[in-house]
Amino acid sequence: MTTVTTLRARFGAATGNPFSGGAWRIPVRYGAVAGVTAVFVSLIGMVEAFSRREVIETAVSMDQVLLLVITGTAGYLAASRFAARGIGKSVIAATLSGVIATLFLLALLVLGDRINLRQVLLNASPSLYLELTFGKGLGTGAGLLALQIIAGAVGSGLIALLPPAPRRALLIGLTVVAGMGILHDLMSLTFQNWGPLSVLDTWLYSSTGLKVRGASALFLIFGGWSLLWAMKGPQIRERSKTLPLARSAARPVALLAALVLLAALPQILGLFLSEVLVLVGLAALMALGLNIVVGMAGLLDLGYVAFFAIGAYTMAILTSSELAFFGFNFWAALPLAILAGVVTGVLLGVPVLRMRGDYLAIVTLGFGEIVRLLVLSDALRPWLGGAQGIGRIPRPEIGSFEFVSSQQVYYLVLGGCVFAAFISWRLKGSRLGRAWLAIREDEDVAAAMGINRVYFKLLAFAAGAAFAAMSGAIAASRLGIIYPHSFSLLISINVLAIVIIGGMGNIPGVVIGAFALVGLPEILREFGDFRWLVYGAALVGMMLLRPAGLWPEAIRKRELTARPAGVPETPSTSPSAGDTS
Amino acid sequence: MALLEVRNLHVSYGQIAALHGVELEVNEREIVTLIGANGAGKTTTLNAISGLLRPDRGLVMLEGIDLSTLPPHQIVSRGVVQVPEGRHVFARLTVLENLEMGGFTVRGKAEIPRRIEQVFELFPRLRERRGQLAGTLSGGEQQMLAMGRGLMAGPKVLLLDEPSMGLAPVLVDTIFDTVRRLHSQGTTILLVEQNARMALQVADRGYVLQTGRVVLSGTAAELQAHDAVREAYLGVG
Structure with missing residues (x-):
């Protein structure tokens, strides 16, 4: 069936008509998807909400950008699919996709004109139609809309044809x-x-x-x-390679520049963005820990928030003046919080040693819930605060300097992240990292190779828990008060998503993932709930387009590009001892 | 005293007993083969020796020391190395990385490249493909890699589980040639095979396993000549 279609498509191309025998379906399909999407974002109120914002003053509003991106993508894809058949046919394909997309929007306009859609679809308001028709009414306005969208599709198609x-x-x-x-x-x-x-x-x-x-x-x-x-x-790049000085100095200089930039960031960015950076940093710290457990050792942990909670609660119990148990300061409590994480990490590890995959995921899920319910329970209220949580947790301080604002806490979080990234990086290249790799790839063979599964799995749980506890401890002293509700299952899932989206096993990938999943929604906060729609769509798109993550680990990347058996990679004799990480 | 001795080995999967007192021994520099039908307990025996399965009763002794209560990784570092059935290579790692992983228990940095070189001499094919992903190797190459990886640990006894399984006849010959060469270099091998004909051609001695018991043993020549063996396992009537 499919071969027949492709044969016909090829035949059609050879005889000069790109639309004979099924090839026309491609731009039509792209156009239809774009049209449905455009109607959808119109009917959920996105177009109307965005119409009040201008990207370029008086010329381009944000809803126009939105519609152009949607229909332009269709034109771009249609044209690039036809690129091999020459410019003329590609432009026709792009135009066709634009026309189809326009038809959907026109259908909406006509339908809205005849029937009051608003009884069912709340956002099908008169102002939406006004916005779509540039305030010119159905006749001229619809023409202008069609012109704009088709022009956008053709323009995008032309971009696709450029070198x-x-x-x-x-x-x-x-x-x-x-x-x-x-x-x-x-x-x-x-x-x-x-x-x-x-x-x-x-x-x-x-x-x-x-x-x-x-x-x-x-x-x-x-x-x-x-x-x-x-x-x-x-x-x-070629020239810089020939300079011996540049070559040897490049890395340290780049590292130094990065550190200076990171240190200066809160001053440059101001309060709000520093706050965002702190949130990203705390998430990155957790994700770096989970990356050891899931990414490096391949143990699927869905109850990871438990260790975050244990770090936070240990910090609270040791330092809070509300409970007045111990009255430790932050720096004395931090190592103990991390230690508490490690101990519970091992405690969780022991019963689940023999479990794999889905079973492991379910048991860890249960563990996360147990911890949340324990801190919520009334029985433990005198010690853990129950539903009211624990307040009056002192801020971290060095001498007389107190970490209060986000611009200050940032440095604490940055320190934690640099520490965690450095440790992860050293572990990955070590014997320990190789043992985790073997366990992740094939646990039975790892055992047959003389790798102590029990020991290395427990170490993975412990290391991962340590970073999460550290993140929790910093978070607790940053907020000054903690509630059981802050430690829900959603956090485990978010952190897991960061690791997966960023690129499992790869340290910079995980940090990028934290920026993408925690930072972006914060930055786009002004767009209200629409950002979550875009966020969800972006996650689905990401997994389809880049299944190994934004910045995948070399091993996972090459799996997805692996050649079939018997076909040697070019050149097959190349020595590649150390190209894993 | 034999290098490897198995005494009265009992193994069960839950309620179901799989081995009822298996007894065998492997002397130094010997190839010993364990033959038998599907479900006779061949792989179970190997897994119990290498510690992947915990025996209910019985002893597995290497140079007179009991291994049966040790965890698998300690058994490997004492010199009993299993090459698992079905060519379990690390598919996403390169040939070279697979071999390095095989040397996990080896102490001393200089030793690993030396052993890799030995493996490459034994399997020149692997040298050609050292940068290639193990998962993209052909079946025969994967088997070579699995064996090479087992050798990296420097075994006193190499346990080979069905090395010819699922391979084309030409490759089966190559694999058995390699087993012969390993033997000539002095490696001690316990070989589990369904292909009894080939196994008995390379082996010094053999044991016939039936429903969890050793029912027959002898030199390879004796077994090849034995009527019951010929009929049941060699397909000669």
């Missing part, structure tokens, strides 16, 4: 302009709070969005930089 370097430059330029426009409020605020950059703010932004000159400048700078790098980049 790679200018195409990338164009896409980067457009993305930067759209991104800077969408994040206008946040960017303005950030630029303003940092002296020298406030000039930039007034130059780039008006009160409603990017100024035209700002948008053009951003587009030219970023697009041009990408183009320049595409032309000169290989040369520069």
